[in-house]
Amino acid sequence: MDNVRLILIAHPSLALLTLAVASATVYCLALAIYRLYFHPIAHFPGPKLAGLTRWYEFYYEIVQKGQMTFHIQNLHKKYGPIIRVTPNELHVLDSDYFEELYVKSGRLDKYAPFSARFGTDDTFFTAPLQEDHRRLRNAVAPFFSKRKIMDFQPVVRAKLRKLCSSVQEYAGTDRVLPLHRAWTAYAGDVVTEFCFAKAYDHLDSPDFKETFHEAMHAACESSSVLMQFPWLWPVMNSLPDWLVLRLEPNMYMHIQVQQDFHRTISALKENHDESKKMVDHPTLFHEMLHSDLSDREKSVNRMVQEAQVIIGAAILTTSWAAAVASFHIIDKPDIFKKLRAELEEAIPDPSMQLDWQNLEQLPYLTGCIKEGIRLAYGIASRLPRVARHDLRYKDWVIPAGTPVSMTIVDMNHDEDIFPQSHSFIPERWLNNPTTKDGQPLERYFIGFGRGTRQCIGLNLAQAELYMGLASIFRRFSFELYETDVSDTVLAHDYFVPTVKLDTKGIRVKVKSVEK
Structure with a gap:
C-alpha cells in the first residue's frame, strides 16, 4: 500500500x-x-439490461439496423402489455389504450431525445413542450384545412396530368416503370408547390430519378444514430461539404436540400409582398410570413426546419402509402377488377379527374386507400409522450414525467381488430364495419396518429391519394416486374418504415392504357 x-x-x-x-x-x-x-419505474416489467443502460437500445437500433421495434414486440410476449424499454421509458401494447394515451390524457409533451433526432427541435412537429407545439401549429393549421386543400386541387390535377403523361410513355414498350419513384416525384412536386409555389419538376425527370426521397430517407436513417448521440448534429453541420460527401453521401444530399430550402425561403422573406402577388396560388410559407409568429419564429433558419419536416413527411409517408396500395392492387387481379369497375362507373371518361370530395364517396377506393395507409404505417417507431401528471394503465400507475409510448405497427397488426392483418383486404372497411366486440373499426384507423399531435397534413395526403390512385388505376393496367411482397414489408425501423435493404423498389410494366 x-x-x-x-x-x-x-x-x-x-x-x-x-x-x-x-x-x-x-x-x-x-x-x-x-x-x-x-428509479420511479424500476418496478415495471422488462429486461434488467434495458433498465440499466441505453446501450441496450443502441444495439438493436444501430448494430442490428433498426430492429428495436420488433424486439419490443418480442419483449411484450415475455413480460406483458406494459414494459420498461429504456432506463426512463415505458412501452404499452394494448390497442384499446391508444386513444386513452394520445387523446384523453390531457396535456402531453414530446420526449425531448426523440424530438432532437432530426436536429429540428424548433418546429411544430418536433417541439417537445405542448405550449410551443400549439403556438407553432396554430400558425400553419388553417392552411391545411379541408377547405384550403379543396382550393388547392387544380395544382394537384396539374401534377397528376404530368404523372399520367409520364406513365403513358412506358406503355407498349419493354421499359420498366419504377412506380415507387413515380409516386415520390408526384408527392414531392405537389408539396413543394404547396409550400413555395416552386416547381422542382421531379415528374419530368427520366425514370423519376431526381426526387428528394434519398435525401429525406437519409435524414431518417441517420436519426437513429443522432438520437443516441445528439451532439453529432452540430458536428455534421459544421463540416465542409466535401468532407460530408466523402463520409456520408446520403447525408450530403440532405444538406444540399437544406441549402436549397434556405435559398428559397430567404428569397421569399426578402420579397414576400411582391412574391406573394406573383404566385398563382397561396402558399404555406407566404402565409407563415404574414402570421402572428414572432420575428425569431419567422427567421429563415427556423422556417427551413419547418420546410424539412413538412416536405419530408409529405413525401415519405404519402408516396409510400400510394406505393403499398398500388402493389397490392396490381398483385391481386380481383382487387384490381373491383376497383376498376367502381372507377369506370364514377368516371366514364378516363381523362376526366373527379374532385377529392366526390372520390371520397367511392367505398372500394376508400377501402384500398385505408389498407394502403394501414400497411404503410406512416411512422414505424414508437411515439413517446410525457404527461405532467400520473397516468394509469390498468393497475399500473405511470409516474408523472415518464415517457410512455405505443407503436402504430403493433396496432395495425392486432389480429383481434384486423384479422389476417398482414393481408390487403379493402373489404374490411366496407359497410361501417365493427370489431368483434362491437367497436367501430374506424376507431382503430390511426395511420395519421391521434390527438393534438395528429398529422397536420392528413387532408393534403388524402387528397393526393384519392386523386392519384383514382387517376392511375382508371387509366392504366400494370403487371409487376421482379417485385414481390417483400418489397413492401417492413424490415427496418428508421423512424419511417423501411423494407429490405437490397430492394429494387416496386417495379412494373404498363400493360394497357384507356384513353
Missing part, C-alpha cells in the same frame, strides 16, 4: 487518472443501483 502511495506521489498525473477512474466507477455503480432499484 505504501508503494502505491509513493508511486502516486511521484506521478501526480497518474494520481489524477486514478482518481478520475475511481470517481467514474463509483458514479456508474451508483447510477446502476439507482436505475435498477430506486
Whole structure:
C-alpha cells in the first residue's frame, strides 16, 4: 500500500487518472443501483439490461439496423402489455389504450431525445413542450384545412396530368416503370408547390430519378444514430461539404436540400409582398410570413426546419402509402377488377379527374386507400409522450414525467381488430364495419396518429391519394416486374418504415392504357 502511495506521489498525473477512474466507477455503480432499484419505474416489467443502460437500445437500433421495434414486440410476449424499454421509458401494447394515451390524457409533451433526432427541435412537429407545439401549429393549421386543400386541387390535377403523361410513355414498350419513384416525384412536386409555389419538376425527370426521397430517407436513417448521440448534429453541420460527401453521401444530399430550402425561403422573406402577388396560388410559407409568429419564429433558419419536416413527411409517408396500395392492387387481379369497375362507373371518361370530395364517396377506393395507409404505417417507431401528471394503465400507475409510448405497427397488426392483418383486404372497411366486440373499426384507423399531435397534413395526403390512385388505376393496367411482397414489408425501423435493404423498389410494366 505504501508503494502505491509513493508511486502516486511521484506521478501526480497518474494520481489524477486514478482518481478520475475511481470517481467514474463509483458514479456508474451508483447510477446502476439507482436505475435498477430506486428509479420511479424500476418496478415495471422488462429486461434488467434495458433498465440499466441505453446501450441496450443502441444495439438493436444501430448494430442490428433498426430492429428495436420488433424486439419490443418480442419483449411484450415475455413480460406483458406494459414494459420498461429504456432506463426512463415505458412501452404499452394494448390497442384499446391508444386513444386513452394520445387523446384523453390531457396535456402531453414530446420526449425531448426523440424530438432532437432530426436536429429540428424548433418546429411544430418536433417541439417537445405542448405550449410551443400549439403556438407553432396554430400558425400553419388553417392552411391545411379541408377547405384550403379543396382550393388547392387544380395544382394537384396539374401534377397528376404530368404523372399520367409520364406513365403513358412506358406503355407498349419493354421499359420498366419504377412506380415507387413515380409516386415520390408526384408527392414531392405537389408539396413543394404547396409550400413555395416552386416547381422542382421531379415528374419530368427520366425514370423519376431526381426526387428528394434519398435525401429525406437519409435524414431518417441517420436519426437513429443522432438520437443516441445528439451532439453529432452540430458536428455534421459544421463540416465542409466535401468532407460530408466523402463520409456520408446520403447525408450530403440532405444538406444540399437544406441549402436549397434556405435559398428559397430567404428569397421569399426578402420579397414576400411582391412574391406573394406573383404566385398563382397561396402558399404555406407566404402565409407563415404574414402570421402572428414572432420575428425569431419567422427567421429563415427556423422556417427551413419547418420546410424539412413538412416536405419530408409529405413525401415519405404519402408516396409510400400510394406505393403499398398500388402493389397490392396490381398483385391481386380481383382487387384490381373491383376497383376498376367502381372507377369506370364514377368516371366514364378516363381523362376526366373527379374532385377529392366526390372520390371520397367511392367505398372500394376508400377501402384500398385505408389498407394502403394501414400497411404503410406512416411512422414505424414508437411515439413517446410525457404527461405532467400520473397516468394509469390498468393497475399500473405511470409516474408523472415518464415517457410512455405505443407503436402504430403493433396496432395495425392486432389480429383481434384486423384479422389476417398482414393481408390487403379493402373489404374490411366496407359497410361501417365493427370489431368483434362491437367497436367501430374506424376507431382503430390511426395511420395519421391521434390527438393534438395528429398529422397536420392528413387532408393534403388524402387528397393526393384519392386523386392519384383514382387517376392511375382508371387509366392504366400494370403487371409487376421482379417485385414481390417483400418489397413492401417492413424490415427496418428508421423512424419511417423501411423494407429490405437490397430492394429494387416496386417495379412494373404498363400493360394497357384507356384513353
